[in-house]
Amino acid sequence: MEIGEFSQKVNLSIDTLRYYEKVGFLKPKRTLGNHRVYDEHDLKWVAFLKRLKQTGMPIREIKRYSELRSQGSSTIDERLSLLKIQEERLQQQAQQTQDYLDFIHHKMAVYQQMKTAESPDNGH
Incomplete structure (x- = not known):
């Protein structure tokens, strides 16, 4: 799925997802046209990251x-x-x-x- 759909599914803004990629939290695959593509593993990983953040982990x-x-x-x-x-x-x-x-x-x-x-x- 592309970034817009992924953003809706994980309830994070596109800017936040780009930030997560910039700091190394996410490493989405890319299409030949260099568009980000996310999968189920990324969904689970972002859910885990959000939980860590909710626990107050720095x-x-x-x-x-x-x-x-x-x-x-x-x-x-x-x-x-x-x-x-x-x-x-x-x-x-x-x-x-x-x-x-x-x-x-x-x-x-x-x-x-x-x-x-x-x-x-x-x-x-």
Whole structure:
């Protein structure tokens, strides 16, 4: 498929796809007329890139991951290492979010106790 159709399928602008190609994330095949041609592998790869981006992985690490991927299976350990680093970041963020939730829940419980104590019908 050509860039316009591919852009719609992956929900990214043509400019973004060209940028992805420029930085090495994508390497579409070319027609004899030098038009970009994308296939199912490109669809899956862009979906994966978007997921990495959604996890908050820094662009430089996504770029490194992409470079390693293009080098083949000999780089699996390095790719696993990048994913492990991102996993640790996400676990830290999850813990921080849980700490925030615990704080909010504590404050809500305090207010519930205050409301109960001030209730005109507090058990009489």
